[in-house]
Amino acid sequence: MKRVSSKIALLVLLAAVNVSPVFAADAAKPKGGAPEQTESMKDFIKAxxxxxxxxxxxxxxxxxxxxxxxxxxxxxxxxxxxxxTMRSSK
Structure with a gap:
């Protein structure tokens, strides 16, 4: 009986070790990330x-x-x- 419970404990331990890296790894970041700057500062000033x-x-x-x-x-x-944030008053 002791041998069977040792095998079960070993299987549970191995299963936990194989699954734990999934929980420990950093989550994948979405490709979107921060919004891209679509226009340059010079273009913004012109517009x-x-x-x-x-x-x-x-x-x-x-x-x-x-x-x-x-x-x-x-x-x-x-x-x-x-x-x-501030416009000239014309």
Missing amino acids: NPDCLEMNDQCSFCSVVDGEAQCSTPQIACVKQKYQC
Whole structure:
């Protein structure tokens, strides 16, 4: 009887060892990931000539004489599409 219970215990242990890497491995990341930046900053400024300030959730930029002056990107940011946060009042 002891031999049978030892074999069962061994089989259970082997089954657990074979399955455990599946649970321990990192989950696969979806291919989508972070949204891609579809337009360059220069294109965004051209398309939005009245935009004075913009950001992409990483860097905050001011447009001076048609050129962007941006902050250093934030730590652990997820880059998004550019958004105008201040427009000139014409």
